[in-house]
Amino acid sequence: MPELPEVETIRRELDREVVGRKIKAVEVSGARSVRRHTNRKQFVEHLTDTKITGVERRGKYLVVKLDSGELLVIHLGMSGQLLRAQPKEPLAKHTHVVITFNQGGQLRFVDPRTFGELFVTAPDELTAQAPELAELGIDPVDEPMSWQDFGRMLLRQDTKLKAFLMDQHNLAGIGNIYSDEILFAAGLRYDRSTRSLSSQEMRRLYRSVVEILHEAIKYGGSTLDDEQYVNLSGKPGEYQHHHNVYARERQPCPRCRTPIVKVKFQGRSAFFCERCQV
DNA sequence: ACGCCCGCCTGTAAGC
DNA sequence: TGCTTACAGGCGGGCG
Structure with missing residues (x-):
């Protein structure tokens, strides 16, 4: 699901593809994707005839700058996709917002689970x-x-460390997949207390945060079996082939061959190696 | 005040 | 075979 590396991959593509483009028309079907607006007309009016001047990212949020001075904020939630398209292409199911540019291309927001939003x-x-x-x-x-x-x-x-990593108030952008991969890289268990770390372990954890996120960006993010995450062209990422623990239950740990364990942690799954992570 | 759990959603898959 | 249940998880709100 889109975490920092996936959102950053999309940001870089948007930066190349839509900056400088002018919005000709906006279509919204259903109110849920624009739920922060009291009526969707207002959302449409604020976007129409504006030009995109830049695309930034804050954690998992995309912030699109407009020449009106306003900001278009996009959050993909769990299943949101931004897709580049031509107007004649058929609309995918669950297409909630279509932005058409003056030169003819479109940007479409598709989101089956509707946790994503734009405002x-x-x-x-x-x-x-x-x-x-x-x-x-x-x-x-x-x-x-x-x-x-x-x-x-x-x-x-x-x-606990996994809760700390996923809390957006601490570091912004880490979710369930990358918290598990980061903890494996650091050799630390998901349930270690934040106050139990030696300074060496703190250093190792921080280095793993930075390294894993940069590696994942390099490979265009992770696409799981459900194919929820794809980039602007609809292409999946490649970093899932480099996962060491996430969704690898019962498969051998790449470091020590001990089977990877799956546990429930705070209502969701956590994957780790009982031997390499202490 | 803060850690933790639920509800929001739909599609897929396992289970009876 | 077909229906029911569980699961996937980002995040706000509410509870203890």
């Missing part, structure tokens, strides 16, 4: 409109920090 806001109203965006923690790819600062973040709370 337009003025920059100075962003915090009021979407407080969760203002509360996002450090983006580990965009804003590198020292491992000592990271260690201080760990000590500030008393929780």
